[in-house]
Amino acid sequence: MRYSKFFIPTLREVPADAEVVSHQLMARAGMIKKLASGIYxxxxxxxxxxxxxxxxxxxxxxxxxxxxxxxPSIQPAELWEESGRWDFYGKELLRIKDRHNRDFCxxxxxxxxxxxxxxxxxxxxxxxxxNLYQIQxxxxxxxxxxxxxxxxREFVMKDxxxxxxxxxxxxxxxxxxxxxxxxxxERCGLKYKTxxxxxxxxxxxxxxxxMVLADTGEDFVISCDSCDYSAxxxxxxxKNDHVAFSGEMKAIEDVETPNAKTVSEVAKILNIPExxxxxxxxxxxxxxxxxxxxKGTHDVNLAKVKNYFGASVVDLAGAGEVFxxxxxxxxxxxxxxxxxxxxxxxxxxxxxxFSVGANVKGVHKINVxxxxxxxxxxxxDFRNAEIGDTCTACGGKYQITKGIEVxxxxxxxxxxxxxxxxxxxxxxxxxxxxxxGCYGIGVTRxxxxxxEQNHDESGIIWPVELxxxxxSVLPLAMKDKDVVDAAEKIYMxxxxxxxxxxxxxxxxxxxxxxxxxxxxxxxLRVVIGKKTLAEGKIELRARTESxxxxxxxxxxxxxxxxxxxxxxxxx
RNA sequence: CGGGGUGUAGCGCAGGUUGGUAGCGCACCUGUCUUGGGAACAGGGGGUCGAAGGUUCAAAUCCUUUCACCCCGACCA
Numbered sequence: 001m002r003y004s005k006f007f008i009p010t011l012r013e014v015p016a017d018a019e020v021v022s023h024q025l026m027a028r029a030g031m032i033k034k035l036a037s038g039i040y041x042x043x044x045x046x047x048x049x050x051x052x053x054x055x056x057x058x059x060x061x062x063x064x065x066x067x068x069x070x071x072p073s074i075q076p077a078e079l080w081e082e083s084g085r086w087d088f089y090g091k092e093l094l095r096i097k098d099r100h101n102r103d104f105c106x107x108x109x110x111x112x113x114x115x116x117x118x119x120x121x122x123x124x125x126x127x128x129x130x131n132l133y134q135i136q137x138x139x140x141x142x143x144x145x146x147x148x149x150x151x152x153r154e155f156v157m158k159d160x161x162x163x164x165x166x167x168x169x170x171x172x173x174x175x176x177x178x179x180x181x182x183x184x185x186e187r188c189g190l191k192y193k194t195x196x197x198x199x200x201x202x203x204x205x206x207x208x209x210x211m212v213l214a215d216t217g218e219d220f221v222i223s224c225d226s227c228d229y230s231a232x233x234x235x236x237x238x239k240n241d242h243v244a245f246s247g248e249m250k251a252i253e254d255v256e257t258p259n260a261k262t263v264s265e266v267a268k269i270l271n272i273p274e275x276x277x278x279x280x281x282x283x284x285x286x287x288x289x290x291x292x293x294x295k296g297t298h299d300v301n302l303a304k305v306k307n308y309f310g311a312s313v314v315d316l317a318g319a320g321e322v323f324x325x326x327x328x329x330x331x332x333x334x335x336x337x338x339x340x341x342x343x344x345x346x347x348x349x350x351x352x353x354f355s356v357g358a359n360v361k362g363v364h365k366i367n368v369x370x371x372x373x374x375x376x377x378x379x380x381d382f383r384n385a386e387i388g389d390t391c392t393a394c395g396g397k398y399q400i401t402k403g404i405e406v407x408x409x410x411x412x413x414x415x416x417x418x419x420x421x422x423x424x425x426x427x428x429x430x431x432x433x434x435x436x437g438c439y440g441i442g443v444t445r446x447x448x449x450x451x452e453q454n455h456d457e458s459g460i461i462w463p464v465e466l467x468x469x470x471x472s473v474l475p476l477a478m479k480d481k482d483v484v485d486a487a488e489k490i491y492m493x494x495x496x497x498x499x500x501x502x503x504x505x506x507x508x509x510x511x512x513x514x515x516x517x518x519x520x521x522x523x524l525r526v527v528i529g530k531k532t533l534a535e536g537k538i539e540l541r542a543r544t545e546s547x548x549x550x551x552x553x554x555x556x557x558x559x560x561x562x563x564x565x566x567x568x569x570x571x
Numbered sequence: 572c573g574g575g576g577u578g579u580a581g582c583g584c585a586g587g588u589u590g591g592u593a594g595c596g597c598a599c600c601u602g603u604c605u606u607g608g609g610a611a612c613a614g615g616g617g618g619u620c621g622a623a624g625g626u627u628c629a630a631a632u633c634c635u636u637u638c639a640c641c642c643c644g645a646c647c648a
Binding site: 009011012013014015016017019034036037143144146260261262263266279280281282294296298299300302315316317318322329330331332333357476477478479480507508509510511512513514515516518527529530531532539 | 572577581582583584597598605606607608609610639640641642644645646647648
């Protein structure tokens with residue numbers, strides 16, 4: 001490609017609304033332009049990179065036996081009503097009406113559509129297993145879109161869906177996707193981790209997330225310092241290894257805590273550590289109110305609560321419900337004398353003479369003790385794991401790192417096939433629901449996270465597989481015929497070799513060409529200058545290197561190609 | 572949805588309190604000169620000051636309404 005015939009509108013300054021590096025650099029490198037909050041145009045350079053990722057994904061999917069198709073982005077409400085998600089999915093689902101006032105939505109995911117397709121055509125076990133996928137634009141009306149392509153509302157996603165005859169077969173399909181995903185992210189040159197995850201709103205029995213490790217990530221990844229266990233913080237289990245409190249129990253007392261609403265406020269008023277306070281949360285578990293207690297410094301994990309009760313929806317109770325059930329506002333709730341079932345986190349076992357809300361506004365009880373003053377209905381693992389917690393697998397210590405979720409695979413089971421009546425006949429002629437799995441990769445998010453992981457002060461440093469161009473050829477004197485001729489020759493020769501090259505044929509000063517080549521992150525730079533060329537030499541410099549090496553112009557193509565291979569193999 | 576902030580040239584910003592002909596840097600156009608790290612000089616083009624309404628002789632500036640965008644939080648009691 002000739003720069004002068006292409007469109008790469010680079011920006012010298014950082015756009016005011018770009019917060020994270022990937023967003024800033026994509027905007028500055030002329031890859032994307034924002035149209036509305038969370039909605040971006042993909043400019044030519046950005047599109048090339050997106051297509052690179054798509055192609056890698058496509059190759060890995062096909063290799064794993066998945067078959068590509070494309071489903072509509074607009075979906076009728078009826079399908080979503082059938083699966084029960086029209087009411088359940090919430091505001092993230094962008095709902096629209098057509099001219100006949102019929103309800104539609106812009107698809108945030110395609111379980112319904114694919115299930116509808118498969119149930120229409122596949123009626124026999126003989127046609128299974130099958131795995132269908134698409135690469136397509138999705139829309140999720142995020143509460144707070146941010147960070148450019150990292151959390152956009154419109155984004156490109158690869159979604160695959162597998163259908164199997166039974167559980168064992170479904171596990172094989174799942175494993176194939178797991179392996180394929182590893183290949184995808186390795187080829188993209190990303191440092192990533194797979195973690196056990198909670199299946200969340202999509203549902204299903206188990207799932208894994210693929211996390212790109214980066215400080216700007218919005219997810220917390222728990223990993224063990226001595227074994228290879230890792231999980232999303234929502235999932236990571238905790239041991240009940242607490243030694244019961246055995247100190248002297250002091251006399252229980254009521255104390256005034258006016259206006260205190262949070263643990264830290266109570267701690268300040270009572271002049272005690274937050275760890276000596278019991279936090280009581282009133283939750284709505286499938287319509288029933290339940291109180292969950294955790295140590296003041298811990299956080300309740302709703303996913304764990306949900307799993308403990310086998311519930312489908314767990315939410316915080318509203319202020320009114322809290323008052324009606326506990327007799328006080330949320331900030332003064334406690335387990336002593338509570339009229340709803342109270343459950344406690346394991347870690348409370350070790351606490352003694354702690355403080356709890358008195359279920360009277362502005363009053364707390366101090367020197368409360370489990371067993372003497374109240375009992376839990378049951379105790380369990382109800383909190384988020386924290387740094388230093390004990391790994392249940394090996395006894396090592398948990399650590400926390402931040403990650404960007406770029407892939408998520410779910411074993412769905414029969415959630416959709418049952419609700420949508422998607423059945424096949426097995427080898428005994430019996431009707432059975434398909435065992436499903438679904439598998440997503442955020443293509444545009446992969447691009448953003450690749451930049452988060454690979455950049456410096458000057459700009460992007462593309463992993464070779466994702467680079468929009470592998471080599472930039474910079475003739476530094478466009479009015480010098482020798483320089484231009486030499487550059488042209490190198491350019492044409494590299495194209496003949498099938499290499500993606502960008503020839504910067506603009507009549508710009510050297511500095512401008514250098515800056516743009518660095519900003520756009522092209523892995524290898526070939527510089528043709530007047531003086532060096534007069535000595536029969538040109539310069540070569542990898543994007544990751546700080547020094548250029550001079551090579552002889554004669555026979556330079558082989559040297560350049562060799563250098564490129566060297567860079568590619570290092571990744 | 573709650574709190575905070577910002578909308579002025581393609582981009583980054585000043586001006587606003589004290590109403591009086593809309594400015595700076597970058598980018599863009601013309602010319603000279605330059606050519607290995609975002610050159611210099613000279614000249615030039617480009618704005619319904621987010622939108623609507625109001626106050627006033629006069630509004631980017633004051634008042635009201637509204638829209639958009641950004642940040643923090645959005646369930647942790």
